[in-house]
Amino acid sequence: MADTARRFERTTAAPVGEPSTEGRVRPRLSEWIVIGAALTYAATLLFAPLGALAWGALSRGIATFFRVLSTPDALSALKLTFLLAVGATAINTVFGVAAAWLLVRDRSFPGRRLVNGIVDLPFAVSPVIAGFMLIVLFGRTGWFAPLADALGVKVLFAVPGMLIATTFISLPFVVREIMPVLQQLGEEEEDAAYTLGASRWRTFWSITLPGIRPGVQYGVLLTFARAVGEVGAVLVVSGSIVGLTETSTLFIFRALDERNPVAGYAMALVLAISSFVLLTAMEWTKRRRSSGV
Amino acid sequence: MSAARPRRPVGGAGRPWGLWGLRGAVLAYLALMIAVPLLAVFQRGFRDGLGAFWGELSSPIAFDALKLTVLVAAVTAGINFVMGTLTAYVLARYEFPGRRFLDGLVDMPFAIPTLVTGVMLVVLYGPSSVLGGWLESRGVSVIFAKPGIVLALLFVTYPFVIRAVQPVLLAAERYEEEAAFTMGASKWTVFRHIVLPTILPAAASGALLSFARALGEFGSIVVVAGNIPRRTLTAPVHVFGEIEAHNERGASAMSVVLLALSFGLLLLVDWRQRRKVQVLRG
Numbered sequence: 001m002a003d004t005a006r007r008f009e010r011t012t013a014a015p016v017g018e019p020s021t022e023g024r025v026r027p028r029l030s031e032w033i034v035i036g037a038a039l040t041y042a043a044t045l046l047f048a049p050l051g052a053l054a055w056g057a058l059s060r061g062i063a064t065f066f067r068v069l070s071t072p073d074a075l076s077a078l079k080l081t082f083l084l085a086v087g088a089t090a091i092n093t094v095f096g097v098a099a100a101w102l103l104v105r106d107r108s109f110p111g112r113r114l115v116n117g118i119v120d121l122p123f124a125v126s127p128v129i130a131g132f133m134l135i136v137l138f139g140r141t142g143w144f145a146p147l148a149d150a151l152g153v154k155v156l157f158a159v160p161g162m163l164i165a166t167t168f169i170s171l172p173f174v175v176r177e178i179m180p181v182l183q184q185l186g187e188e189e190e191d192a193a194y195t196l197g198a199s200r201w202r203t204f205w206s207i208t209l210p211g212i213r214p215g216v217q218y219g220v221l222l223t224f225a226r227a228v229g230e231v232g233a234v235l236v237v238s239g240s241i242v243g244l245t246e247t248s249t250l251f252i253f254r255a256l257d258e259r260n261p262v263a264g265y266a267m268a269l270v271l272a273i274s275s276f277v278l279l280t281a282m283e284w285t286k287r288r289r290s291s292g293v
Numbered sequence: 294m295s296a297a298r299p300r301r302p303v304g305g306a307g308r309p310w311g312l313w314g315l316r317g318a319v320l321a322y323l324a325l326m327i328a329v330p331l332l333a334v335f336q337r338g339f340r341d342g343l344g345a346f347w348g349e350l351s352s353p354i355a356f357d358a359l360k361l362t363v364l365v366a367a368v369t370a371g372i373n374f375v376m377g378t379l380t381a382y383v384l385a386r387y388e389f390p391g392r393r394f395l396d397g398l399v400d401m402p403f404a405i406p407t408l409v410t411g412v413m414l415v416v417l418y419g420p421s422s423v424l425g426g427w428l429e430s431r432g433v434s435v436i437f438a439k440p441g442i443v444l445a446l447l448f449v450t451y452p453f454v455i456r457a458v459q460p461v462l463l464a465a466e467r468y469e470e471e472a473a474f475t476m477g478a479s480k481w482t483v484f485r486h487i488v489l490p491t492i493l494p495a496a497a498s499g500a501l502l503s504f505a506r507a508l509g510e511f512g513s514i515v516v517v518a519g520n521i522p523r524r525t526l527t528a529p530v531h532v533f534g535e536i537e538a539h540n541e542r543g544a545s546a547m548s549v550v551l552l553a554l555s556f557g558l559l560l561l562v563d564w565r566q567r568r569k570v571q572v573l574r575g
Contacts, residue, residue: 023467024388031480035389038380042395045447046402049413056416099319109316117563121327124555126509126529129548132536133330136337136545143333168326200311222403229406232511232529236536249408249512256412256516268412275404282404283397 050272057269060262068263069270076243077251077267080159084234084247085227088166092223096174097216101208103175104182122171130168131236134161157239162247165233170226174219181215182208214289218282225278229271331552338549341542349546354522355531359550362528365439366507369446374500377454378492382484384455385462402451410448411516414441437519442527445513450503457499458492465491494569498562505558508551 027035058065068074102109103116122130137144138155148155155161185208193203209216231249238245240254248267255264339346349355383389384396402410418425418435428435435441465488473483511529518525526534528547535544 024386024392027387027389031387032389034379035383035387038376038383039391039395041376041380042398042451045444045451046398049410049417049448052417052422053409053413095319095322098315099323102316102319106312106316111320115320115323118323118327120559121331121556124505124509124552124559125331126511126532126548126551126555128511128529128532128536129334129509129551132532132544132548133334135536136333136541137330139541143329164326168330171326225404229404229409229512231406231408232515232533236533249406252408252412253515256415264412265416268406268409271406271409272413275401275406275409279398279401279404282400 053265053269053272056261057265064262065266065269068266071263073243073246074251074263074267077246077248078270080246081228081248084159084163084166085224087163088170088227089220089223091167092171092174093216093220095171096178096219097209097212099175100178100182100212101204104179105187119172119175122168125169127169127230127232128236131165131233133168134165134237156237157241157245159245161237162234162245165237166227166230169230169233170223173222173226174216177219177222178212178215181212185211214285217285218289221278221282221285225275225282228274228278334545334548334552337541338545345542346546346549349543350550352543354526355528355543355547357523358526358528358531359547361439361442361526362508362551363554365442365446365527366504368443369450369507370500370504372443372447373450373454373503374496377451377499377503378458378496381455381458381462381492381496382488385459399452399455402448407445407449407510407512408516411445411513414444414448414513414517418444436517437521437525439525441517442514442525445517446507446510449510449513450506453503453506454496454499457495457502461492461495462488494565498565501558501562505555505562508555508558 069078099115099119103112103119106112109115125133135156136142138148138161139145144155153160155164189207189211190203193207194200198206229249230247231253234247235250235253238247238250240246240250242254246254248271252264252267252271255261255267350359380395380399384392384399415436416422418428418441420426420429420434420436425436433440435444469487470483473487478486509529510527511533514527515530515533518527518530520526520530520534528551532544532547532551535541535547
């Protein structure tokens with residue numbers, strides 16, 4: 001059934017993004033000035049700093065690079081970053097699929113417009129403020145402090161607070177990536193499944209979910225990348241306890257502070273490379289989506 | 294959409310509690326994750342009265358931080374408006390070596406951690422680097438100065454205008470442009486009178502979004518700016534400083550201003566888009 005759905009999608013869904021090179025012309029000599037300006041801008045703004053970082057991190061030899069990254073502090077920072085990113089991505093994916101489904105399919109959902117507006121707010125909140133919100137909520141006089149005390153959970157300056165902060169700042173991605181795919185998918189197949197007697201749950205699992213998979217994948221990658229790179233929010237709530245609540249970005253922050261650029265640059269290069277891997281995966285998902293495979 | 298579609302079992306048939314459970318869970322999650330924490334910050338900001346609120350904001354350090362943040366965000370939005378439109382036009386209209394490569398890398402700044410952006414700029418332009426030393430000897434300081442802040446913001450907000458303008462250019466009907474060419478208009482005339490009016494709203498939306506993003510930027514700036522009060526201390530870094538100094542009132546007052554500014558901008562962009570959709574429909 002899922003297979004049929006996918007084959008159907010391939011024939012009906014319009015390819016998004018690039019409509020081939022049609023309409024693009026080879027520039028004349030004078031127009032190369034404009035293209036040159038765009039390319040020079042991108043090269044100086046984006047690529048020169050990247051090159052400098054690679055050089056700065058590797059100039060003391062590849063052995064030093066690996067040595068500073070294999071210290072216990074560096075390894076535990078990398079591990080914490082990975083765990084937080086996985087946790088935040090998992091939470092946001094489950095929530096994102098549910099929220100996107102409600103926003104697109106559930107026409108009688110009360111407060112749909114309100115929810116639609118609220119979902120985007122984390123993008124407009126400075127990461128520092130995102131962390132500060134938790135200090136206000138869970139601090140000594142905070143509204144949630146009694147609850148956390150009663151449950152015996154330490155939120156601030158501990159991993160739970162960092163997870164909440166990371167989840168908050170990456171919350172909108174999955175919802176926003178799924179919504180257009182769900183809209184484009186249409187309801188014909190779902191209606192057919194209902195007519196044939198499938199339950200709402202069954203229909204969701206065998207029709208809707210396979211249909212929105214490209215959107216989910218892209219959203220997951222975006223969420224993960226954003227979560228890996230977060231610094232402001234976790235800096236505020238973590239208390240930066242070395243080896244315990246220090247993420248990779250906080251490791252860089254401390255290395256620069258302690259005038260230990262070698263370690264800071266090396267970790268920064270690792271994060272830059274990991275974001276390139278994620279970016280490549282995103283491009284691949286996008287291309288697959290637009291070619292309808 | 295046609296009116297005659299099969300009855301969907303939403304709400305009615307089957308187990309309505311399932312749907313209501315889902316609705317309730319999503320609403321509760323959003324309320325707890327987003328609405329309540331934001332309200333808490335606003336409440337904290339105004340808890341000690343308006344006088345205390347203004348007192349925190351009108352201190353010279355806080356006021357200058359806010360002024361600097363708005364200034365660098367405006368400069369960033371302006372440069373993005375021009376360079377983003379140009380880049381999007383070039384990507385959409387010309388075929389040249391490296392086009393696909395550039396197109397694929399437009400989103401890179403969204404994937405790279407902002408702190409890493411800051412580190413990269415320090416490596417490239419820092420006083421101990423070749424380029425930074427050369428610039429320094431000519432009296433230009435980038436790092437620990439305003440140019441560094443703007444460079445960091447330009448990097449971080451690079452995709453906004455491009456990604457707003459590109460789809461409009463790709464979807465635009467070309468016959469008007471072709472008609473103008475046929476009648477002998479130059480490339481520049483066509484761009485100014487036909488292409489530009491079409492993409493201007495999208496470019497403006499993108500620039501507004503990059504302005505809002507720049508207002509809240511922290512990770513790249515904190516490394517690059519040097520955070521000298523009254524000179525290179527931006528509002529988000531000021532909030533961080535106040536949190537570190539255990540001055541919750543000061544942190545929340547500035548947070549309220551930043552939140553109000555960026556929510557206002559978000560509403561503006563949203564309203565402009567909705568208006569555009571209505572114009573298209575009507």
